[in-house]
Amino acid sequence: MNDLLFELLLPELFDYATCLEYMERSALECLYRADSTGVTRLFELGSGPLLIKLTMRDGSFIQARLLHGSVPGIEEQERLARYITEWFDLDRDLTPFYTLAAADPLLGPLAVRFHGLRIVGIPDLFEALCWAILGQQVNLAFAYRLKQRLTAEYGRSMEWEGHTYYCFARPEDLLGVSVEELCALQLTRSKARTILEVAALLARGELSREALLDMPSPEAAEKELVAIRGIGPWTAQYVRMRCLRDPSSFPVGDVGLQNAVKVLTGMDKKPTPAELVGLSVGWRGWEAYATFYLWRTLY
Template identity: 45%
Template sequence: MKWEDHHTHVEIALPADFSFQECLRFLGRSDQELVYTINEGHLYKLLKIDTAFILCDITHKENVLHVQFSNEVPTFAVKQEVVSFISEWLDLDRDLTAFYHLASQDEILHKLVVRYQGLRMIRIPDLFEALTWAIIGQQVNLTFAYKLKKRLTEMYGEHRTFRDKRYWLFPDPASIAELTVDELRGLQLSRRKAEYIIYVAALIRDGQLTKAELGKRMYDSVKKSLVAIRGIGNWTADYVLMKCLGRSEAFPIADVGLHNAIKVQLGLHEKPALKQIEMMATKWEGWQAYATFYLWRSLYDEQV
C-alpha cells in the first residue's frame, strides 16, 4: 500500500474501484456502534498501538484517504501500523477487477455491483473482536447483537476523550479472560455465549490462538482449527475467515441474511434451499465472500 507522511496526517493511495461513501453507508448501519464514529463524512477510529492511543480522523480527498491524527502526532513506525490497519479494515489492497467481471455476468450480482460500485469488504482486523462479534451474533437479530456489543465495550473497553467526545476501543482479550460467566451474563449474554467468549479470550491471551499463525495455513486447516473451539461452528468459522482473515473464498452458506437477500434479489416466494445456493455459488468461485458481502449490503436497502 502506497502512502505519504505529512507529519500531522498521512495520505493513503486508493485503488481504482473504491467508494468511501459506499463504505460509510455500510459502516453506518447501526447507531449502537461504539468502536468507530461517523460524522458528516468523517470516519473516526481510535487505535491502540503498543502503548500509544491514536485517534484517526479519516476522510476522502480525490484519490487518497486523508488520515488526520487528532490527539497527538505518532512516530513514523506507529504511522505505518495505522496505515496497515486502515488498509486491512477497508480491504484496500485487494484488486476487485476479477470480482466485478464475474459479477457483471451473474444473474444475482450484476445489479448489485452497479448499485454499490466501489464498496469494499468492511473487515474486522482484530481476531478477538471478530470472534466475539460472531459469537454474540449467533441466533439473535442484528439490533440486539449491536446492543450487546455496545454494553461489552462500555463496560470493559478502554476509551479516550477528545473535544468532549468519547472514543472507544473494543475490549482486550486479557481483560475479558479474567471475568466470570456471571459478570458477562449481567450484560444479557446467555451463559453459553459468556463461556465461549471467556474461553476464546483466554486462548488468545495465552498465545494458543493467533491471527498470524492462522494466516499462514491452508483454508481447510484454518477452518478445522476454528470449529474445534467451543462455541465456534461452521457459520462462525466462515465469518471469521471472511471478515478477519480476508479469505475471499470464505462462504457462510448457512447465513440467514444471505438466504433472505437471494430470495429478494430473485423475487422468490420462499428462501432457496442450500443445494440451490450451492449451485448459484459455483459461479462465484474464489469470490464467495464478496458475493455474500454485497448480498448482505442489499438487505439494508430493503429495511429502509
C-alpha cells in the first residue's frame, strides 16, 4: 500500500533535507524513522492506526502517503495535516530570524550552515512533557532509552516491512500505573511521579495544550506548568519551545545550549544563564530558534 493522501505546500526558508538530517541524528529515536527519503511515523488520530510516510515533491510540497492502515476520512486527514504543520513549524515566517541572524556573529554562520532548518516540534503535549521530564539531568542517549522503554511498555506498535513503528503512550494508558512500575524502567522516583501526575491532569482535562495556548501569554503558560511538582523552568521552557511553539522561549539553564555557546565562542567555561541573556539581546523574539540552531551544532 502506498496511497497519496494529500500534499502540503512548503513555505519559503524551509529545507526538508536539512530537517531530515536533524531527525536522523539519533538512531535511538523510537517515535519515527527518518532517512534521506523521508520520515515514517505511526499515528493514532481517530479510527485506527495509520502508518504515514512524508516525502518531498519538487522541493516545494510535502506528500503524506499511507503505508498501512485504512484510508482515513477527511476530518482525520485534516488532523494529520495540522499535526504535520505543527511538527515542522510550516506556518512560521522565518524571515525576521534570518535577518537578525545575518547580523549576529554567533548565529550568522549557523543560519548559513543549517539554512531552512525548522524547529522540529512535539505537537502532542503529553509526549512533549514526558520527553522533557525524561531528559532532565541525564545524557540524551539515556533519555532516548527511557522513552523507548516507556513507549514499548505503554504505547502501541505496528510491524511493517521489517521495522517496528511505535506510538507514544496516551495519558489514559498510564492511569493505573504505579511509581514502582515506572521506576522498574530506570526512571527516578521524581520522573515517575511527575509523569504520572501529568498523565492524570491531562486525562482529567485539567491540563491541555489548547488551554495553555489560550492563556494570556507564554509566560503565563510556563507559570502554570511550573506549578506542577517536578516541572521546573527548564522543562516548562522546553515545552513552550517545542510544543506550544513560542519562538521567544529561551531555556537558559540548558546545559547543551551552554556547551554550544562555550564551544562556538571559545569561552574557557560554560556561560551562566545571565551571560546567555546578555548574548541574546539581538535575538529578541527568536530565542527558541537561536537555541535550536545552537543545539544543532552539538551533533
